[in-house]
Amino acid sequence: xxxxxxxxxxxxxxxxxxxxxxxxxxxxxxxxxxxxxxxxxxxxxxxxxxxxxxxxxxxxxxxxxxxxxxxxxxxxxxxxxxxxxxxxxxxxxxxxxxxxxxxxxxxxxxxxxxxxxxxxxxxxxxxxxxxxxxxxxxxxxxxxxxxxxxxxxxxxxxxxxxxxxxxxxxxxxxxxxxxxxxxxxxxxxxxxxxxxxxxxxxxxxxxxxxxxxxxxxxxxxxxxxxxxxxxxxxxxxxxxxxxxxxxxxxxxxxxxxxxxxxxxxxxxxxxxxxxxxxxxxxxxxxxxxxxxxxxxxxxxxxxxxxxxxxxxxxxxxxxxxxxxxxxxxxxxxxxxx
Amino acid sequence: xxxxxxxxxxxxxxxxxxxxxxxxxxxxxxxxxxxxxxxxxxxxxxxxxxxxxxxxxxxxxxxxxxxxxxxxxxxxxxxxxxxxxxxxxxxxxxxxxxxxxxxxxxxxxxxxxxxxxxxxxxxxxxxxxxxxxxxxxxxxxxxxxxxxxxxxxxxxxxxxxxxxxxxxxxxxxxxxxxxxxxxxxxxxxxxxxxxxxxxxxxxxxxxxxxxxxxxxxxxxxxxxxxxxxxxxxxxxxxxxxxxxxxxxxxxxxxxxxxxxxxxxxxxxxxxxxxxxxxxxxxxxxxxxxxxxxxxxxxxxxxxxxxxxxxxxxxxxxxxxxxxxxxxxxxxxxxxxx
Numbered sequence: 001x002x003x004x005x006x007x008x009x010x011x012x013x014x015x016x017x018x019x020x021x022x023x024x025x026x027x028x029x030x031x032x033x034x035x036x037x038x039x040x041x042x043x044x045x046x047x048x049x050x051x052x053x054x055x056x057x058x059x060x061x062x063x064x065x066x067x068x069x070x071x072x073x074x075x076x077x078x079x080x081x082x083x084x085x086x087x088x089x090x091x092x093x094x095x096x097x098x099x100x101x102x103x104x105x106x107x108x109x110x111x112x113x114x115x116x117x118x119x120x121x122x123x124x125x126x127x128x129x130x131x132x133x134x135x136x137x138x139x140x141x142x143x144x145x146x147x148x149x150x151x152x153x154x155x156x157x158x159x160x161x162x163x164x165x166x167x168x169x170x171x172x173x174x175x176x177x178x179x180x181x182x183x184x185x186x187x188x189x190x191x192x193x194x195x196x197x198x199x200x201x202x203x204x205x206x207x208x209x210x211x212x213x214x215x216x217x218x219x220x221x222x223x224x225x226x227x228x229x230x231x232x233x234x235x236x237x238x239x240x241x242x243x244x245x246x247x248x249x250x251x252x253x254x255x256x257x258x259x260x261x262x263x264x265x266x267x268x269x270x271x272x273x274x275x276x277x278x279x280x281x282x283x284x285x286x287x288x289x290x291x292x293x294x295x296x297x298x299x300x301x302x303x304x305x306x307x308x309x310x311x312x313x314x315x316x317x318x319x320x321x322x323x324x325x326x327x328x329x330x331x332x333x334x335x336x337x
Numbered sequence: 338x339x340x341x342x343x344x345x346x347x348x349x350x351x352x353x354x355x356x357x358x359x360x361x362x363x364x365x366x367x368x369x370x371x372x373x374x375x376x377x378x379x380x381x382x383x384x385x386x387x388x389x390x391x392x393x394x395x396x397x398x399x400x401x402x403x404x405x406x407x408x409x410x411x412x413x414x415x416x417x418x419x420x421x422x423x424x425x426x427x428x429x430x431x432x433x434x435x436x437x438x439x440x441x442x443x444x445x446x447x448x449x450x451x452x453x454x455x456x457x458x459x460x461x462x463x464x465x466x467x468x469x470x471x472x473x474x475x476x477x478x479x480x481x482x483x484x485x486x487x488x489x490x491x492x493x494x495x496x497x498x499x500x501x502x503x504x505x506x507x508x509x510x511x512x513x514x515x516x517x518x519x520x521x522x523x524x525x526x527x528x529x530x531x532x533x534x535x536x537x538x539x540x541x542x543x544x545x546x547x548x549x550x551x552x553x554x555x556x557x558x559x560x561x562x563x564x565x566x567x568x569x570x571x572x573x574x575x576x577x578x579x580x581x582x583x584x585x586x587x588x589x590x591x592x593x594x595x596x597x598x599x600x601x602x603x604x605x606x607x608x609x610x611x612x613x614x615x616x617x618x619x620x621x622x623x624x625x626x627x628x629x630x631x632x633x634x635x636x637x638x639x640x641x642x643x644x645x646x647x648x649x650x651x652x653x654x655x656x657x658x659x660x661x662x663x664x665x666x667x668x669x670x671x672x673x674x
Contacts, residue, residue: 001338001463008414008438010464051655077345078523085649086423088443092526092647096660101345101523103451104647104662106425106443114440118455125462126338127347186415186438189429310429310441312422318388323433325441 002124002184006218009185015337016123017176019074019130022066023287024059025280026139026165032265037288038166039066045140045165053085056138060094060167063287064134067169075100076132076171078122080115082106083279084137084163085145091135109204109233110187111135112168112283113306113327117184119172120329129174136167137278146197146313159199161235161277164264168283170291179294180337183330185215189310191323197316200277201238201261204307207324208234209245212305215328216251223253227299230290231326232282232306233261235275260285282306294333301332339461339521343555346522352674353460354513356411356467359403360624361396362617363476363502369602374625375503376403382477382502390422393475397431397504400624401471404506412437413469413508415459417452419443420616421474421500422482428472446541446570447524448472449505449620450643450664454521456509457666466511473504474615483534483650496536498572499609501601505620507628516631517674520667522552526647528660534653537614538575538598541644544661545571546582549642552665553588560590564636567627568663569619569643570598572612597622619643631670638669 002010022039030041040062047058060083068075079098081091082105095102107114115133122128140150142163148154172181190210194203208231216222223229234242239259246253260282261275286304293299305328311320339347359376367378377399384395397420405412416435418428419442432439444451452470459465477487479500485491509518527547531540545568553559560566571579576596583590597619598612623641630636642665648657 002465004414004464004466013463053651053655077341082443084424086651087421087445087647087649089647089649089652092660092662093652093657096526096528099525102526102662103455103523103664104443104445106419106441108424108441118440121462121464122458125458126350127341127458128339129341186440188436189433189439191433310424310426312424312426314390314423315426315430318390320430323429325429325439327440 002121007214009183009215009218011183012120012124012181014124014174015180015182016120016172016174018179018291019171019173019176020067020070021170021287021291022063022070023166023168023284024063025284029164029166029264032270034264034289037292052138052141056090056141057093060090060136063136063167063169064094067171071171074130074173076130077128078103078131080105080119080131081134082111083135084142108308108310109277109279109281110306110308110325110327111279112286113304113329116170117327117329120181121184123172123174132169132171134169135279135283137163137280139163139165142278156273157198159237159274161200161261161274162272163278164276164281164284166280166284168287178334179291180332180334181329182332182337185211185328187211187326189323189325191321193321195321200309201235201274202241203309203322204324205234205238205241205245207326208242208305208307211326211328213249223251223256226256226301226303229257229303230305231259233277234259234307235261235277236267237274300336304329304331339458344551346520346552346555348520349457349461349518351461351511352517352519353457353509353511355516355628356508356510356513357404357407358507358624358628359400359407360503360505360621361400362621366501366503366601369607371601371626374629389475389478390427393427393478394430397427397473400473400504400506401431404508408508411467411510413467414465415440415468417442417456417468418471419448420472421479445645445647446614446616446618447643447645447662447664448616449623450641450666453507454664454666457518458521460509460511469506469508471506472616472620474500474617476500476502479615493610494535496574496611498537498598498611498614500615501613501618501621503617503621505624515671516628517669517671518666519669519674522548522665524548524663526660526662528658530658532658537646538572538611539578540646540659541661542571542575542578542582544663545579545642545644548663548665550586560588560593563593563638563640566594566640567642568596570614571596571644572598572614573604574611631668637673641666641668
């Protein structure tokens with residue numbers, strides 16, 4: 001049985017373990033600073049398909065297959081996934097032929113943290129012995145759905161972020177010798193009134209603050225208790241905003257606080273403006289960088305705080321502000337928990 | 338701790354109880370056969386807003402507020418919701434000012450069953466004492482997103498269904514004197530190769546069959562063990578297809594099998610062609626018809642099998658078939674479990 005600690009953090013009794021994980025990305029991501037960590041890099045942005053949306057499906061499906069292959073044949077009792085395409089079609093189509101129970105999620109770019117947290121809670125709650133969380137995004141599919149078709153050649157603002165072409169999948173199980181999920185802090189929808197659809201980092205930073213503060217308050221912890229804290233895709237601008245907001249709360253994250261959207265590209269040379277974003281950002285960085293480093297012992301306790309902007313092109317056109325959400329999951333090395 | 342019985346049905350140990358539920362619908366639904374059951378009927382399709390999307394948000398928000406009001410001030414530890422609009426914005430915006438943890442779902446029209454099942458599993462798993470599941474849909478917002486703006490005056494095919502303008506919300510808690518959720522059977526993505534986006538009932542019926550058969554097999558039950566079995570929104574054509582499919586499997590549902598999409602409108606006089614559909618269909622019928630009748634003792638054990646079509650206008654344009662999913666939840670009267 002999970003136990004609630006404080007206002008909204010759930011401490012897992014059985015601490016589900018990480019069985020396997022995999023990431024599949026496009027060429028730009030494969031040329032970035034994390035290039036050595038990805039399981040697969042596709043030089044072909046179409047992933048062998050004939051449309052960007054089918055490419056995204058193929059990429060998600062590859063990440064799923066690769067994760068299952070690395071999981072030594074363990075077939076999950078349940079798959080949790082979602083994506084950014086309208087009606088979350090790429091994740092649904094990626095599981096179409098797999099004959100496994102599927103729970104569709106929509107957490108925008110926070111989907112990996114939401115899925116990982118829910119998978120851990122379902123395993124901890126009994127009846128489900130293993131569950132796989134996966135998600136991803138594709139730059140070209142996202143651009144034409146959210147902004148302009150690539151052929152239009154639209155200018156990008158300095159605050160804009162680059163949707164990661166990438167996918168990640170994590171398989172959890174009750175029994176595992178590896179890393180453990182120990183806590184889940186589900187996020188609230190926080191709206192700071194940002195209306196600039198090209199400044200997602202600013203829109204999501206207040207939600208990240210809300211969840212990280214709640215997590216720390218609930219467990220009576222601070223940055224001192226973590227080796228590293230990752231937000232999902234605030235990018236360089238959102239990262240700096242969150243640094244400021246944390247300092248105003250008396251917290252000193254120092255170098256322990258990092259953002260997946262800052263890590264995945266070389267911001268000086270890869271022309272991505274404020275950094276990476278999209279469901280695939282935190283998912284691929286988790287699977288290519290965070291979890292491998294934890295397995296190597298670089299970090300022993302990590303807070304993975306996925307961030308999402310809950311908007312659509314239509315809500316922005318209708319003048320709505322952009323609320324954010326952030327779900328946080330604590331991952332620890334087995335011998336420490 | 339939940340226990341798995343058979344291949345994929347989860348039996349809940351604590352059998353979370355229904356604290357309250359509410360439904361809010363539009364004028365057409367309020368003029369239909371279930372008119373006496375809805376908590377609110379809005380004669381104004383705009384629900385006081387200036388766009389169909391904002392109307393959907395307002396309607397969802399009303400269902401949430403109404404359900405919480407009927408819950409005697411119990412504040413849920415977690416809200417689970419989703420909808421059909423791109424990026425699930427109406428559910429996200431409906432919880433924006435509520436300061437409660439929110440887990441976004443995308444189960445297409447199966448969202449109420451998915452949310453109800455997950456809410457029950459989270460409560461059963463510990464740490465979360467109460468959780469609210471909600472969803473809804475709006476005919477006018479759905480028409481312009483999925484098909485044509487209303488002003489276009491497009492012809493509708495005989496097999497097409499009418500997206501329900503309606504929302505439903507159910508609050509579950511560990512302690513409750515009322516109805517109980519006893520089993521959850523999560524659905525698989527089943528693709529029978531249907532490509533007609535105007536025949537959703539045919540696309541979803543095979544998924545409903547898959548989940549109902551799995552549920553019966555797992556628990557060694559049949560229609561004899563249920564007072565009523567409801568699918569979400571197969572409509573008249575999908576209902577008949579599923580009847581046929583069930584009979585081919587040797588099952589005789591008789592009058593025990595009903596579909597929310599058939600029940601919500603008068604199919605002879607309300608010009609809805611094959612019946613109702615949309616997230617709001619099963620959600621509002623659950624809250625206006627099924628749960629009230631169970632409270633009155635009309636039915637003592639019900640299987641609520643929400644159905645969803647996992648497609649988007651774009652996947653149909655790209656020639657993809659339409660996979661379906663069906664999540665099933667068993668609800669029973671407290672004194673029977």
